[in-house]
Amino acid sequence: MVGKFIKRFYTFLIFVFLYAPIVTLIAFSFNESRSRGKWGGFTLRWYKELLYDAPIKNAFYYTMVIALLSAIIATIIGTIAAVGIYNMGFLGKKVVLNLNYLPVLNPDIVTGVSLMTLFIFINLELGFLSMLLAHITFCIPYVVLAVLPKLKQLNKHLAEAAMDLGATPFYAFRKVILPEIMPGIVTGALMAFTLSIDDFVISFFTAGKGVTNLSIAVYSMARRGINPKINALSTLMFLGVLGLLLIINKRTVIENKGGVKK
């Protein structure tokens, strides 16, 4: 009885710790006063002004476009790569997997700095393209790591059976293997999207002067004081993500139930 109370209280405290800044952020997006400390009354002003704020809208646009593009491209390259790696010999597999781990293990700042060095070395102007290439680079390893376990679970004879029945290798891949490894691909794509949206360090080093994503915008604002409009935007994004996660959660719960029936 006492143990249960302590557990609940502890869980409660940890969640307070995790959500305190988020609640603050959301609360201050409705704050009439510009200052961070004072509460000046309820307002929707920042939400209205957000609609007309070109720099913030621009940063939001770049964040979303980069996240979507890098998630899609990284998922395609990563999935194809995982199939290849899965079929490699012991030594080749080991080498490629270790290389694949490098961007995961390397500190963000080293990845960012080394990519910046590369882009400047080959005279690629820092901007949208360099940032996109950097994001794809740090996203692919996570896709590979998400897809590989699914390939290992796959029945090796499935594709062969399909081909015995007259399917071309590509048709067998599309109709037999792809649906089987789909959960891994979706996980990988979601991870890539999340990582890209939240990234600051690598973007900071690889984005040029003209291109700013939300993280960079927040970082450069932090000294002068954050514009409450950013709070409003994050509140909207938070609600969007919450909705998305609830849908995904519901879907997986249904899937799990379906799995039991089988």
Place this chain on the structure above:
Amino acid sequence: MRIKQKAAAYPYIGWLLVFIVVPLILVLYFSLTSQGGEFTLENYRRFMEPVYGKVLLRSLNLALISTVFCLILGYPMAMIIARTDISKRNLMVLLFVLPMWMNFLLRTYAWMTLLGKNGVINNILQALNLPALNLLYNNGAVVLGMVYNFLPFMILPIYSVLSKIDNTLIEAARDLGANEVTVFRKVIFPMSLPGVISGITMVFMPAVTTFVIPRLLGGGQYMLIGNLVEQQFTYVYDWNFGSAISIIMMVFILIAMAIMTKYDDQKEEGGLW
């Protein structure tokens, strides 16, 4: 067929070479040359100077403290989640992942609102007629920021290992007369070690190299090794010295990882969560 499938990895291998291997070779090259382009070890020697040694020690120290806090706070939480009914478990895990979907700079920045001189916490203290505290711009604030940002990376791997422990083993230990403490010490904790190890690495590594948290919550007065690298590349434009520090940092972390994974026999699945 088999040979053809293997070829599917080639485009990615090309990508890895261009965007991972070549950049690292470039950084290594810069670290071994002077600004004029001649070969030198001066950049590495310079890092041995006491000023930089202090920065490295401070980074390691703060990261270590944060990791210990994360472990102390995170392990019980992971155990609580692992013992919740399956129906609620997913929701709890989701609640830990959710904050990570909000821009981490904004979340860190929000702590400035909470901790500041006229911040929320001090306002509450004043309302209670208590003296205001200096919460921001010190080591404590930096550690708090690290613990806040990295705690889920400690909880999730430990939880995923704990949730897979076979319950019959725990029952067997109890049947053989072990009390709760012994069961934890002799059965649960040793079996959860792989999760603890990946949790420690996932907290410690980013904590050593972060430059954003000390900049925002430490007010920029406590330079950590990440700040040093950032400064060399974006203000001082001494790429050679910056590259040398990056290489040292990277080697440090890869060695630490190698030691860690040596004790971890379940590294196969990538172990994120």
